[in-house]
Amino acid sequence: MKVIVVGAGVVGSLAARELSKYDLDITIIEKNLDIGWGVTKANSAILHAGYDDPVDSNRAKFCAKGNAMYTQLSQELDFEIRRTGSYVVAFSDQEVKTIEELYEQGRINGVPGLEIHDRNTLLEKEPNLNKDVKCGLWAPTAGITEPWMVAIAAVENAVANGVKLVLNEKVVGFEKKGDQIKKVITDKNSYETDLVVNAAGLYADQVALLAGAEYVPLHPRRGEYILLDKKMGSIIKSVIFPTPTKTSKGILVLPTIDGGLLLGPTAVDLQDDMKDHLETTAQGLEQIRNFTRTLVPSLDFSQTVKTFCGLRPESPQKDFFVQASKVVKNFVNLMAMRSPGLTAAPAIAEYVTQEVIQQAMGFKLSKRKDFNPIRRGIKKIVELPLQEWQELVKGDPKAGRLICYCNEVTEAEIVEAIKRGARTLDGVKFRTRAMFGRCQGGFCSIKIMKILERELGKDMSEIVLKSPQSWIVDGKVRE
Amino acid sequence: MKTDVLVIGAGAAGMAAALSAAKNGARVILTDRDERAGGILNQCIHNGFGLHYFKEELTGPEYAERFSTLLENYQITLLTDCHVHNVKPDRKAVLVSPKGVFEVETKSIVYTAGARERPFGTLMIPGDRPSGIFTAGVAQKYMNIENRIIGKRALILGSGDIGMIMARRLTLEGVEVVAVIERLPYSGGLLRNVIQCLEDYNIPLYLSSTVVEVRGKERLEEVVVAQVDNNYRPIPGTERIFKVDTLVLSVGLIPQVELLWGLVQLDPISKGVSCSNIGQSSSEWIFSAGNCTVVYDLVDYVTMEGEKAGKYAAHYAKGERFETGVPIEIGENVGVIFPRRYVSGEDLVLYIRSKKPIEGATLVVGNFERRFEDVMPSEMIRIKIPSQKIMGFERIVVSLKEE
Ligand SMILES: Cc1cc2nc3c(=O)[nH]c(=O)nc-3n(C[C@H](O)[C@H](O)[C@H](O)COP(=O)(O)OP(=O)(O)OC[C@H]3O[C@@H](n4cnc5c(N)ncnc54)[C@H](O)[C@@H]3O)c2cc1C
Ligand SMILES: Cc1cc2nc3c(=O)[nH]c(=O)nc-3n(C[C@H](O)[C@H](O)[C@H](O)COP(=O)(O)OP(=O)(O)OC[C@H]3O[C@@H](n4cnc5c(N)ncnc54)[C@H](O)[C@@H]3O)c2cc1C
Numbered sequence: 001m002k003v004i005v006v007g008a009g010v011v012g013s014l015a016a017r018e019l020s021k022y023d024l025d026i027t028i029i030e031k032n033l034d035i036g037w038g039v040t041k042a043n044s045a046i047l048h049a050g051y052d053d054p055v056d057s058n059r060a061k062f063c064a065k066g067n068a069m070y071t072q073l074s075q076e077l078d079f080e081i082r083r084t085g086s087y088v089v090a091f092s093d094q095e096v097k098t099i100e101e102l103y104e105q106g107r108i109n110g111v112p113g114l115e116i117h118d119r120n121t122l123l124e125k126e127p128n129l130n131k132d133v134k135c136g137l138w139a140p141t142a143g144i145t146e147p148w149m150v151a152i153a154a155v156e157n158a159v160a161n162g163v164k165l166v167l168n169e170k171v172v173g174f175e176k177k178g179d180q181i182k183k184v185i186t187d188k189n190s191y192e193t194d195l196v197v198n199a200a201g202l203y204a205d206q207v208a209l210l211a212g213a214e215y216v217p218l219h220p221r222r223g224e225y226i227l228l229d230k231k232m233g234s235i236i237k238s239v240i241f242p243t244p245t246k247t248s249k250g251i252l253v254l255p256t257i258d259g260g261l262l263l264g265p266t267a268v269d270l271q272d273d274m275k276d277h278l279e280t281t282a283q284g285l286e287q288i289r290n291f292t293r294t295l296v297p298s299l300d301f302s303q304t305v306k307t308f309c310g311l312r313p314e315s316p317q318k319d320f321f322v323q324a325s326k327v328v329k330n331f332v333n334l335m336a337m338r339s340p341g342l343t344a345a346p347a348i349a350e351y352v353t354q355e356v357i358q359q360a361m362g363f364k365l366s367k368r369k370d371f372n373p374i375r376r377g378i379k380k381i382v383e384l385p386l387q388e389w390q391e392l393v394k395g396d397p398k399a400g401r402l403i404c405y406c407n408e409v410t411e412a413e414i415v416e417a418i419k420r421g422a423r424t425l426d427g428v429k430f431r432t433r434a435m436f437g438r439c440q441g442g443f444c445s446i447k448i449m450k451i452l453e454r455e456l457g458k459d460m461s462e463i464v465l466k467s468p469q470s471w472i473v474d475g476k477v478r479e
Numbered sequence: 480m481k482t483d484v485l486v487i488g489a490g491a492a493g494m495a496a497a498l499s500a501a502k503n504g505a506r507v508i509l510t511d512r513d514e515r516a517g518g519i520l521n522q523c524i525h526n527g528f529g530l531h532y533f534k535e536e537l538t539g540p541e542y543a544e545r546f547s548t549l550l551e552n553y554q555i556t557l558l559t560d561c562h563v564h565n566v567k568p569d570r571k572a573v574l575v576s577p578k579g580v581f582e583v584e585t586k587s588i589v590y591t592a593g594a595r596e597r598p599f600g601t602l603m604i605p606g607d608r609p610s611g612i613f614t615a616g617v618a619q620k621y622m623n624i625e626n627r628i629i630g631k632r633a634l635i636l637g638s639g640d641i642g643m644i645m646a647r648r649l650t651l652e653g654v655e656v657v658a659v660i661e662r663l664p665y666s667g668g669l670l671r672n673v674i675q676c677l678e679d680y681n682i683p684l685y686l687s688s689t690v691v692e693v694r695g696k697e698r699l700e701e702v703v704v705a706q707v708d709n710n711y712r713p714i715p716g717t718e719r720i721f722k723v724d725t726l727v728l729s730v731g732l733i734p735q736v737e738l739l740w741g742l743v744q745l746d747p748i749s750k751g752v753s754c755s756n757i758g759q760s761s762s763e764w765i766f767s768a769g770n771c772t773v774v775y776d777l778v779d780y781v782t783m784e785g786e787k788a789g790k791y792a793a794h795y796a797k798g799e800r801f802e803t804g805v806p807i808e809i810g811e812n813v814g815v816i817f818p819r820r821y822v823s824g825e826d827l828v829l830y831i832r833s834k835k836p837i838e839g840a841t842l843v844v845g846n847f848e849r850r851f852e853d854v855m856p857s858e859m860i861r862i863k864i865p866s867q868k869i870m871g872f873e874r875i876v877v878s879l880k881e882e
Contacts, residue, residue: 227600278607281605282605284605304601304603305600305601306600307600307603386573386582389580390580390581393580398577400577401577440599442614442616467697470697471698472629474630477626
């Protein structure tokens with residue numbers, strides 16, 4: 001049986017990996033040049049605990065469960081997570097009341113370990129918080145990860161288990177027979193299929209529309225961020241939320257996996273035709289600066305490394321739309337994956353495989369005996385004990401050549417990233433963290449261009465930053 | 480491995496330090512993570528180096544070459560492609576290279592790691608994140624070392640020397656440079672560069688202006704420039720759109736000090752390693768010089784400070800000890816100064832950048848006074864203060880008094 005997963009974001013990637021446990025012929029089709037470059041690339045990267053989601057919503061159903069699944073998943077797929085815990089902090093009596101409500105909602109949603117901490121406990125743990133804080137809701141299961149690494153790891157593991165990955169192809173239509181899809185048409189090819197899983201992120205409504213299936217309209221809700229240097233990274237230890245309002249979780253302060261500090265996101269609804277509007281704005285950045293200072297007064301914005309923007313696939317229902325189509329009998333929607341979609345994704349992958357595809361749709365799947373759940377990440381050489389590093393260099397001199405100085409990434413890791421599919425500068429960056437540090441590629445981007453040139457047998461002028469037209473250099477100065 | 484002096488970074492400062500440490504009898508290891516010695520000099524193919532030191536106008540690579548040759552005559556182990564991974568308080572450092580990972584035990588260190596360019600991200604300029612945005616140094620490396628054209632039409636942000644030199648270089652290679660944009664009401668680089676790099680090529684310099692937005696989903700397409708008020712805030716309504724595929728940034732260098740975090744005191748103003756006038760840091764066995772202490776305009780100054788640090792590091796390795804010295808403090812109208820402590824004995828060589836342009840300023844240091852016609856933040860003042868003019872002071876305040 002042939003399955004096509006549309007979209008290699010965290011949702012599609014984990015769904016494909018889950019399906020690869022069964023005897024199926026699976027293809028992932030992704031329009032970008034790499035995995036996880038849609039919504040999955042730019043978000044808060046939090047594994048939410050699950051107290052924030054309305055009781056009985058799909059969000060509540062999958063968030064706490066997905067959160068718990070990340071422990072095993074991160075071990076199997078070898079990506080990093082850190083259970084930092086999170087605080088929702090209250091500054092007024094009104095906010096204290098909201099926190100108590102959240103506590104209650106979290107209890108019903110099955111969130112483990114929730115506690116309300118008084119001011120002293122809170123300030124002891126987070127001494128740099130604004131001293132006016134009254135109390136905070138502590139959620140020990142909350143954590144952080146690198147969302148694109150989750151997607152990359154899942155796809156690598158899926159591919160090792162026989163899944164095919166097609167990049168740089170956009171799904172533009174479907175060939176149907178009655179109420180069944182027969183073929184998926186892309187801008188370059190067509191693929192026969194027996195089942196389609198629509199995980200196209202912000203564009204999932206359009207893909208469903210192309211298939212003639214149900215959908216909820218998606219509009220982008222912009223979230224801007226400021227990333228600060230590692231020097232600021234230890235100013236707080238857990239994820240700090242303000243008390244949420246009806247529309248948003250608010251602007252947060254949180255550590256990142258590699259030790260930086262992330263501030264954001266804003267929340268501005270955009271027109272539904274603005275799905276590529278990933279630009280940051282003066283107002284947005286100003287708002288982040290002003291607001292986060294009220295949470296952590298000592299933030300130093302001269303330590304800014306970069307700013308960026310993500311777009312949430314928001315629907316009028318404000319909930320995940322996860323179900324089999326009733327009109328197109330072999331089409332499944334994994335749509336409207338706003339926050340906490342990253343957290344929920346593993347639970348959704350399991351749900352869609354077992355309860356939607358097998359039970360509701362009635363597909364009979366048989367488990368493969370030879371499924372290998374283990375994927376190993378690219379070894380971070382700088383973290384090895386000296387002795388081991390020494391040994392490694394003896395066998396592979398590239399393990400001793402530093403390319404990215406700020407994050408100390410060696411040539412061996414960059415070559416490995418290219419072996420695993422990096423074709424662009426951003427491809428290397430998101431796999432290795434080279435160019436991710438404080439100099440932002442000032443020292444190493446040219447060296448990486450040359451390694452890409454060498455490993456891919458290409459000319460520098462053919463190597464792009466992230467998309468086909470994002471060229472970096474043109475011709476030669478002299479022939 | 481054991482050595483007397485470990486020099487970290489083989490740019491102009493490091494080469495000079497290694498040479499003078501060796502001349503003073505020390506066994507020296509000089510290491511650089513690049514493939515060859517020379518540091519930033521290797522990419523500066525324009526003339527203008529070495530007037531003071533070699534009494535000749537050389538290109539950057541020529542200057543580096545001259546120095547490398549001098550090194551060969553001494554007991555200096557030059558390790559290239561060799562990154563110093565860490566330095567520990569027990570005077571050991573871990574070096575990493577394709578030839579191996581090894582520990583070096585040293586008696587003293589001269590830290591000469593240079594500076595890095597301030598990247599685009601730190602400027603918090605709103606807009607897209609397309610390709611086609613380069614720091615000047617990266618642009619320079621692409622053009623001068625990799626032989627690559629970086630675009631067709633370029634705008635330059637920042638009128639620092641590197642930005643202006645790149646404006647000329649791009650123009651000469653057929654890239655259309657539409658303008659240089661500068662936030663300050665005056666140029667951020669040397670006057671000679673304004674004339675030789677911009678005016679001679681009819682490249683307009685827009686002062687009191689900045690980039691307020693960049694646009695382009697894939698490659699850069701448009702840059703929005705606006706005028707700024709006295710507080711550097713963009714003035715609404717003054718926006719102009721430049722259709723360019725390339726933006727080159729020359730917005731400053733930041734001393735690289737991360738390797739020494741926790742080991743030495745930093746200068747809160749320059750953000751570089753804080754040193755005394757013999758190049759000694761707050762950790763007595765660590766000496767430092769060059770752009771990792773304060774950003775210099777002239778390689779000759781870097782070389783002289785490197786030599787000094789190398790000499791004293793060698794003396795330290797032999798067992799000589801030095802006083803901490805009295806603090807040198809920033810007074811009126813002074814932006815950055817180097818050094819930050821004065822150890823009596825030699826005359827004090829002081830490097831000063833003013834905070835703003837001043838017509839007619841008197842430099843006051845202890846009992847020393849000197850009048851200058853014109854001072855500009857972009858032109859670093861180097862001046863020798865005779866020791867008797869600053870003797871007996873508990874702190875030495877440096878100020879530039881306006882008339
Ligand atoms: C600002 C912000 C903050 C967030 N914070 C959090 C958080 O802290 N914790 C959390 O759990 N969740 C968070 N989320 C939500 C989370 O990021 C998303 O739920 C998740 O990344 C969605 O993944 P996805 O795979 O559905 O979408 P995507 O990552 O967008 O993947 C969809 C893929 O489909 C591809 N595609 C689209 N159309 C086509 C086509 N026609 N043909 C082929 N390919 C196509 C796209 O290129 C894309 O790669 C946040 C989201 C945002 C925007
Ligand atoms: C573009 C440009 C144009 C200039 N033009 C002129 C001019 O025309 N005339 C003039 O006189 N001056 C000019 N200057 C100024 C002068 O050349 C520089 O200030 C000087 O060369 C800096 O020398 P440095 O040794 O301090 O730093 P760098 O040259 O930066 O050397 C530092 C070295 O340290 C190495 N390093 C750093 N960390 C480590 C580590 N952990 N392990 C191993 N190695 C490490 C680096 O690889 C580098 O090679 C110019 C400067 C620039 C940037």
